[in-house]
Amino acid sequence: MRSLLSLVPVLLGAMHLSAPAQPVQPGEKFPWQQLEVRAPESPGWVLISASKQALAFMRRSDELARSEVATVSVFKLPEPLDRDRFRAWVDQAVQAELPASRFRPVEQHAEASDTRGYDCVVHRSVSHDLQARTTQAGSAPPLLQQVALYCRHPARAGTGFSAAFSTRGALYDPTLQARAGDFLGSIVATAPASGSAP
Numbered sequence: 001m002r003s004l005l006s007l008v009p010v011l012l013g014a015m016h017l018s019a020p021a022q023p024v025q026p027g028e029k030f031p032w033q034q035l036e037v038r039a040p041e042s043p044g045w046v047l048i049s050a051s052k053q054a055l056a057f058m059r060r061s062d063e064l065a066r067s068e069v070a071t072v073s074v075f076k077l078p079e080p081l082d083r084d085r086f087r088a089w090v091d092q093a094v095q096a097e098l099p100a101s102r103f104r105p106v107e108q109h110a111e112a113s114d115t116r117g118y119d120c121v122v123h124r125s126v127s128h129d130l131q132a133r134t135t136q137a138g139s140a141p142p143l144l145q146q147v148a149l150y151c152r153h154p155a156r157a158g159t160g161f162s163a164a165f166s167t168r169g170a171l172y173d174p175t176l177q178a179r180a181g182d183f184l185g186s187i188v189a190t191a192p193a194s195g196s197a198p
Contacts, residue, residue, distance in 0.1 A: 021046035066169030103127035120151040147180035
């Protein structure tokens with residue numbers, strides 16, 4: 001398992017993957033890494049990547065000239081981290097995932113959340129992707145909108161997980177917040193099976 005800072009952001013590379021994709025049903029369950037993961041609750045999504053570090057789903061809309069990616073990943077946490085240091089560490093990780101050399105921020109917001117009963121941070125961002133392959137000469141860089149959840153896994157010491165939902169296209173998507181909330185809310189941390197190693 002890698003640290004979050006060393007993970008290549010799946011949401012960026014996923015837009016251009018040519019590997020075979022596996023169609024999934026809306027809300028299809030994927031038990032994985034002591035997390036219960038569900039595919040997004042809408043048609044047209046495919047599973048494009050599955051490893052010990054991450055799961056990634058993608059949907060393209062040619063009509064809207066938009067690509068959407070939903071990811072879940074696990075990563076090592078440095079120990080020890082109290083709540084404030086966890087928040088600071090996530091902020092650092094987000095900056096590494098969205099480098100200023102590629103992304104021009106329009107809006108960024110992060111807040112701590114304890115609604116799950118364990119430490120989490122919700123990060124929302126809107127940025128212009130200055131290096132998008134879809135950008136044509138003379139056109140404005142596309143917008144990358146993302147809502148991401150970063151949490152300390154309650155049943156795995158020294159382990160964190162993240163879930164992110166993003167869309168990239170020429171126009172702002174006002175429906176992203178609600179759809180991202182549905183996906184992030186469907187990710188549930190689970191305890192180890194009885195008799196198994198933690």
